[in-house]
Amino acid sequence: MASYCHRRYVSRLFQNFGKLQPKSKGQEIGLSCHSHKLMLYNDIIAQSYAGGFHILPIGLRALEKLTRLVDEEMQAIGGQKIAMTTLAPESLWQTSGRWAAAGSELFKLMDRQKHQFCLGPTHEELVTKLLANIAQVSYKHLPIKLYQITRKFRDEMAPRYGLLRGREFEMKETALDTYNGVCGAYNRLFDRIGVPYVKVSGATGIIGGSLSHEYHYFADVGQDSVLLCERCGVQMNKELAAEDGSLPSACQMPAAQCDLQEQKGIEVGHTFYLGTKYSSPFKAVYMDSDGSTMIDFHMGCYGLGITRILQATVEALSTETGIRWPSLVAPHQIYIIPKKDGNRGEDYLAAAESLSDSLTQRRHLQGEIVIDDRMNLTIGRRQVDADRLGYPYTIILGVKALESPALYEVVETATRETTFMSIDQLMSLADQIQTI
Amino acid sequence: MASYCHRRYVSRLFQNFGKLQPKSKGQEIGLSCHSHKLMLYNDIIAQSYAGGFHILPIGLRALEKLTRLVDEEMQAIGGQKIAMTTLAPESLWQTSGRWAAAGSELFKLMDRQKHQFCLGPTHEELVTKLLANIAQVSYKHLPIKLYQITRKFRDEMAPRYGLLRGREFEMKETALDTYNGVCGAYNRLFDRIGVPYVKVSGATGIIGGSLSHEYHYFADVGQDSVLLCERCGVQMNKELAAEDGSLPSACQMPAAQCDLQEQKGIEVGHTFYLGTKYSSPFKAVYMDSDGSTMIDFHMGCYGLGITRILQATVEALSTETGIRWPSLVAPHQIYIIPKKDGNRGEDYLAAAESLSDSLTQRRHLQGEIVIDDRMNLTIGRRQVDADRLGYPYTIILGVKALESPALYEVVETATRETTFMSIDQLMSLADQIQTI
Incomplete structure (x- = not known):
């Protein structure tokens, strides 16, 4: 039987395929x-x-x-x-x-x-x-x-x-x-x-x-x-x-x-x-x-x-530039951005996948995690997208995420507050996220 | 916040309100x-x-x-x-x-x-x-x-x-x-x-x-x-x-x-x-x-x-008289029938409710249990309905269900096999039922 817990990658999400064509004038009405x-x-x-x-x-x-x-x-x-x-x-x-x-x-x-x-x-x-x-x-x-x-x-x-x-x-x-x-x-x-x-x-x-x-x-x-x-x-x-x-x-x-x-x-x-x-x-x-x-x-x-x-x-x-959802209704709860790096890009991506797998073991977070695997883009550029789409939490895997013990940078979209968290702290935050 | 695990009673289910009026001839076509x-x-x-x-x-x-x-x-x-x-x-x-x-x-x-x-x-x-x-x-x-x-x-x-x-x-x-x-x-x-x-x-x-x-x-x-x-x-x-x-x-x-x-x-x-x-x-x-x-x-x-x-x-x-569903798709998995009894009817109903509550603690069985609370009907009469609607498992609470240790009569609809089970046996059967 197939496994029904899948990693979700931003590069595969439909809304990132391209920009919609500019609307003709008629369609702009209203x-x-x-x-x-x-x-x-x-x-x-x-x-x-x-x-x-x-x-x-x-x-x-x-x-x-x-x-x-x-x-x-x-x-x-x-x-x-x-x-x-x-x-x-x-x-x-x-x-x-x-x-x-x-x-x-x-x-x-x-x-x-x-x-x-x-x-x-x-x-x-x-x-x-x-x-x-x-x-x-x-x-x-x-x-x-x-x-x-x-x-x-x-x-x-x-x-x-x-x-x-x-x-x-x-x-x-x-x-x-x-x-x-x-x-x-x-x-x-x-x-x-x-x-x-x-x-x-x-x-x-x-x-x-x-x-x-x-x-x-x-x-x-x-x-x-x-x-x-x-x-x-x-x-x-x-x-x-x-x-x-x-x-x-x-x-x-x-x-x-x-x-x-x-x-x-x-x-x-x-x-x-x-x-x-x-x-x-x-x-x-x-x-x-x-x-x-x-x-x-x-x-x-x-x-x-x-x-x-x-x-x-x-x-x-919503803000001027970004969608905001009621937290229970947000399409996905967590957005993971692994650092772009000439040499170690694959390590960051692997760490992101491993983190996604750990979080997905919490049943209430199944399907709620997306990994921004567009490794040719900077963290900043991808953070703009995360903010624009209104994922409630962004987790950035920077240099500290590959250290031991690892530290993850967590941004809460609603407050824009940033906190560095250990895996244990991150998992207890995850347990508090309500989903439906 | 309201509780979202509810007991479901047959007397409240829509399909038991009454029989549909006989169809007019025109409607019988096809x-x-x-x-x-x-x-x-x-x-x-x-x-x-x-x-x-x-x-x-x-x-x-x-x-x-x-x-x-x-x-x-x-x-x-x-x-x-x-x-x-x-x-x-x-x-x-x-x-x-x-x-x-x-x-x-x-x-x-x-x-x-x-x-x-x-x-x-x-x-x-x-x-x-x-x-x-x-x-x-x-x-x-x-x-x-x-x-x-x-x-x-x-x-x-x-x-x-x-x-x-x-x-x-x-x-x-x-x-x-x-x-x-x-x-x-x-x-x-x-x-x-x-x-x-x-x-x-x-x-x-x-x-x-x-x-x-x-x-x-x-x-x-x-x-x-x-x-x-x-x-x-x-x-x-x-x-x-x-x-x-x-x-x-x-x-x-x-x-x-x-x-x-x-x-x-x-x-x-x-x-x-x-x-x-x-x-x-x-x-x-x-x-x-x-x-x-x-x-x-x-x-x-x-x-x-x-x-x-x-x-x-x-x-x-389906059989001649009863609906049969693919087990994953069955509307409810378990149908509980407490014995009708002049003196102890309330005890049987209370035991059925308690059993329903225990089963519902298994997350995969939430919403899957119905209690046939039509206590004016015999067990046999209610078993006919259970069979007709094709609930995969029927649990009958008879005299032995009020003894200590309690024994429950479990009928598997597909095979019509009847087994008496202790609460532990029943719970391990329940754990094997797949739901979606």
Whole structure:
């Protein structure tokens, strides 16, 4: 059987094959956001068409980690993962009334038998129909917590900012849970990602329902405005305040004491309490404890923009020249640079490989170590790349790494602090690195 | 922080909420295949529309395991995983000549700006364009091994047999590797799945190229016929033999010695050597070692039908009444049934929970244990369910489980052998169970 612990070399990584060709003027439109540029120019993503992006190897590693993080938090509250079809029959969207309401944002297509479908932007209809098809659900089974992380589609009029506002995106949806349970899981999820966020009251829009909250990251390129007052505790989307006509009085305190601030936010999550809006037309019911009454499910739906979160965290954390990731989500944790040397280059590379093998014996670091084997480049030149791609730790093998006992130069990317460490110190640092 | 090792109870699992409603006559059409029935009636999948299926929680656990298996084998040969867009612009399919050639099997749609797209059934155009956009790929970077596992679409005229021939399916594609390298990985993958398979010469069809092999599982419901002769070693798709006009002489030996057999096969993988069929029209080139010549990439593409493999293994392994999975892919490994007892039922359940906690301390068994807590049902009734769903091991906690020392009744589903084990014996069995 093959061994599944492999050394990873920078020279083989896809993003180092070459620079992307300069974009033509047409493609530059909308390329005004920092994270979008960083992700394009560092081969994290590549444009397929306006608003559609391929996720390249480094980006997909980060996306898969984020997905596992969501899986952990959802399964901690008893969520069960499913994967529904991408195509949704028109008839179901007619039943909910959304076929017309969604308008031109819906991608529609017809099959060879002339049946109409849409590419699901969300899946309330499909999940409600799924539940409606199950006979004899009992009150004992409630709450049912189903979720999926699948690709969604929206024919955006003006796609821009890469994954922040694209036409294909990965989204996580949950249906039918108790409202507060999922909000709790989302709070824990965003805490673990570690980028400051705010939860505000939101508008229900076309999805509908009677209660709604949004999770936002703060960013100048955000499409939303959130209103926050530390004194009275108001946190709401400006859209909601405008809808209510309550904008002037969003604050619950006398005007003189109010400290209402407006900030730009990127919406990364949205929860809705739907009540029976979907279950009623689809006749999705359960049997009550009396053994005879059939009751419409009370539903909630809970969206997380997974690809959007990925780019929004990069937008929030990155420096002018370098990508920064939430540490759990970073595609690789450790970047090893062996010294270039006319005579002893091979010794430095061998020491780097040996160090990589030692670190990889820690199960949580499997796949997390890359060796920059471009031995024709100086340490400094390669450090620039390490910083640009945002590996959390860089380990430089210089002259002291070949002495006995060996000393390794460790740079923590977030703080730019440099420390010389023995192998034991390095291994205990390694043990503290959290991965998912 | 929440704990991420959870007890899993059968009463909470989605597939035990109730039986699916009987299908209407229209939906029964094509429901003639054993694995399709088993998967529908046991809530592994659910039909969304004709040819489109939701993957339900148990099914998705199996599918995610199969995906990890593919990831392991691809990364063992240096494969780098990407995720390309679902929508592919018409212009690229015009460049390759496939827009017309694919005909009505292609789902086509138009966006609000009247641009035409198709839903990719395969992604040769997109991946070639991606490579063509990278300037200055050097011969040193070859071979490049990119792969993706994403959802694909085909407007089947007559979708049938569930995931075996659906309109949405998960497929793994690799591009640009050396042909033999990927075939080696596929052999290892199919060996690890453990269902007998055959690799035959195949036709190149609409994808094109000059060399092609197919991987087949043997099954009566297979859509293909494969010709095998043990004496001369011929292994080919009958379609290819017919194409060549070589059918009468497929065997390389005198007719009297030939032992050509025809068997039905389900095609679960297909490899193509494409040469420059796509790279040439897309001008996807690399710089040769002389530093000045630009050369068209020689490409291969390598498809695995992931959802099809999932159902095809069930088709191949299952019994008349029960699902059987490849052991690595089984959704859960261990099913615990505590005895029903008027007085001591709670003691049996507590012992089952304690056993589940002990087993879950083995990291490789996290998430792999379910407790059948339906304490109103007899052991026998619950064993029927365990067998029906194909959990590889069932542990029954009867009277001896409450004695000291405790003895557990372990049933291995594949052999139906029953053994009484001490906790130590049970833990060493547990250590031998492989998971992914």
